[in-house]
Amino acid sequence: MSDHDLKIDELMDGEELTEKQKKIIISAIESFAEKGYSATSTSEIAKKAGVAEGTIFRHYKTKKDLLLAIVAPVMAKFVAPFIIKDLNKVLHQDYEHFEDFLSAMLKNRRDFLVKNLATVKILVQEIPLHPELKELFKEHIALKVYERFEKIVEHYQANGQIIEIPAYSVVRMTFTSIFGYLIARYMLLPEAEWDDEAEAERTIQFIMHGLAGPNSSKN
Structure with missing residues (x-):
């Protein structure tokens, strides 16, 4: 094989x-x-x-059926399994800190992306062009993942590790940061000189603390 x-x-x-x-x-x-x-x-x-x-x-x-046969599984596996599987780990304190959870998620999805780079590239390229793929995205990612990630956010908000803002905002900022980094790293600029571990850590720190420096206050 x-x-x-x-x-x-x-x-x-x-x-x-x-x-x-x-x-x-x-x-x-x-x-x-x-x-x-x-x-x-x-x-x-x-x-x-x-x-x-x-x-x-x-x-x-049809050719569209072939596209869907390829993209549907990778869409279902790109984010959902990690979030679904690791929800219990979060709630049972395997990831005591939100930062630890983010780091594990980034590394886990980076490994998946590297193994399935061509298929994920198709997913990213074609989602804006096909209503069927948008519906699959809603089904596999937006609905299944959001509900579980919301529980993770609420868990870490309850113990003071995440600020009290709507869960959907935390989800949006978290996922756009992590997947923005992965797409840039492996699809848009793969030829650039990347320090993967340092860049992953910077991404996590940006999610946790933003870009504000010690002299950023307007007051």
Whole structure:
């Protein structure tokens, strides 16, 4: 079994795929990530996969169905499992401090992103262009994750570690900071010289303390 097969099997969460389906999905991921969805034809995907174009349509009715088959699992796994799994860890004091939770979340999702870079790239590129992906995002991320993350925020607010602002604001600021860093690091500017550990720590400290310096007060 190749590395590609292992990644596909992990991403599809044990779903039974034929060898031809795996080849189609791998080829589609590579092509969509490189050229974008709209610029990629099913004939190109078929040629890259070494299958007849009709084989694609036997498994996926349209090119959009193929896109959704690729993106839905990565969307479901990009954020949700960590938040859902680690909610209990937070509530049972495995992460005594919000800062520890943030650090663990960043490292956990960074590892996932590195393993699934091409697929996440497709997700980021295509969400603004497809209403179906926006709906999937709402279903997998906005609804499932927000409810659990809200409990985490309330937990740390109750013991004074997070300021008393609406939970949705904490969620927005936290996720935009962490995923903004990851997208810049691995998609927008991967060729830059990054000190990963230092940049991760700066991101966490920004979430915890903002940018205000000792002389920032207006008074």
